[in-house]
Amino acid sequence: SPARAAFATVTKDGKITWNVLASTNLEVTNTAVETDTSALTLRTQSGKFYLNDIDVTSLENQDIVDIEERPDARRIMIGVKDDAFTLNEGGVIATTNYQIKVDAKERKLSLRTATGEIFLAIIHREAVDTALRSRFITKSLETISIASLEDEVVYRVDGEKIFDILGMVSYSVPVTAYVSVTSGKIINIIGPEWFKVFGFLFA
Numbered sequence: 001s002p003a004r005a006a007f008a009t010v011t012k013d014g015k016i017t018w019n020v021l022a023s024t025n026l027e028v029t030n031t032a033v034e035t036d037t038s039a040l041t042l043r044t045q046s047g048k049f050y051l052n053d054i055d056v057t058s059l060e061n062q063d064i065v066d067i068e069e070r071p072d073a074r075r076i077m078i079g080v081k082d083d084a085f086t087l088n089e090g091g092v093i094a095t096t097n098y099q100i101k102v103d104a105k106e107r108k109l110s111l112r113t114a115t116g117e118i119f120l121a122i123i124h125r126e127a128v129d130t131a132l133r134s135r136f137i138t139k140s141l142e143t144i145s146i147a148s149l150e151d152e153v154v155y156r157v158d159g160e161k162i163f164d165i166l167g168m169v170s171y172s173v174p175v176t177a178y179v180s181v182t183s184g185k186i187i188n189i190i191g192p193e194w195f196k197v198f199g200f201l202f203a
Contacts, residue, residue, distance in 0.1 A: 030066040032059050040065070042078065042085055043099040043112075049080045056080065063088075076123065084145075087124055094124035094155060096146035111146070111153060111181075118153045122184045127155035131177035136189050138162040138172075146181065154178040154187055161191065 028037055035052040042064070043050050048057045056064055057080070065078040077088045084095040099112035110117040124144060131137045140159035147156045157177040164170055175191040 027068060028065060029068045030063075032056060032062060032064045041099065041101050044083075044085070044097055047083075049085070089123060089125045091142060092125045092128055093143045094127075094146055095143060098146060098153075113148070113153060115151065119182060121182045122179075124155055126184065127179040127181075128157055130179050130184055130186065131157040131159065134177065134186055134189075136161060136186075136191070137175050137177055147178075149178050149187055152187060153181050155181060 028040075031037065031040075031051070033051060033054050033056060035054060039052065041050075041052055048055055049059075050056060051064055060080045060082075063077040063079045067076040067078070068074070074089065078100070079086045079088065081095070084097050085100060087094045087096070096111065101110050101112055101117065110119050112118075124146075128140050128144060131140060137157065137159040138161050140157050144158065145156045147154055149156075155178070157179060159175055159177070160172045161175045162170055162172045173192055175189065177189055178187045179185070180187050
C-alpha cells in the first residue's frame with residue numbers, strides 16, 4: 001500500500017511543521033547558521049552549497065537543519081555530503097541536488113526542478129518502507145537518492161531481492177524501486193528481465 005502522506009506547513013513566526021495525516025508534526029529545532037527560518041532555501045551553485053544565500057559548503061558532514069517530529073520524537077537532519085544535500089532519518093539517507101525550498105507565506109515545502117516546484121509529500125524513509133512492503137525488495141541500501149524518472153520526481157531505492165530456495169540456498173539479485181515523492185506509489189521496478197514475472201513465485 002502507498003506510504004503515508006506528509007504535508008509541510010510554516011507558521012507565521014517561521015516554524016516549519018510537517019503534518020503526517022494530521023496526526024504528527026515536524027518542526028525545525030536548529031540551523032547551523034543564523035538565518036530567517038520563515039524562508040528557508042537550500043541550493044547548490046558552482047559546486048558550493050547555500051542556506052538562504054549563506055555559504056555552508058565548509059559544513060560538509062554536519063547537520064545544517066534539524067527537524068523533529070512530535071510526539072514520536074523522530075528526527076530528520078538535512079546536511080551536505082560529497083556533492084549533494086542529504087536528508088537523514090534514523091540512519092536512512094536520501095541525497096538530492098534539487099533546491100529545497102520552504103515558503104512561509106505559501107506554507108509549502110518543495111523541491112525546485114527543471115520543470116517547476118514539486119511538493120515533497122512523503123518522507124524518504126517511508127519510501128523505503130513502501131519498497132520493502134512490495135516484496136520486490138528484501139533489503140535496501142542505507143542511502144537512496146531523489147531522481148527524475150520519465151518527468152516524475154521519485155525516490156530511487158536500490159537494494160536486493162533475496163530468494164530462499166527450499167530453505168537450503170539463498171540467492172540474491174540487484175533490484176531498484178522508484179517511488180513517487182508526491183503519491184508514495186511505486187512507479188517502476190528495475191531488475192533482471194525475468195524478475196517482475198517470476199519474482200513473487202519465490203517470495
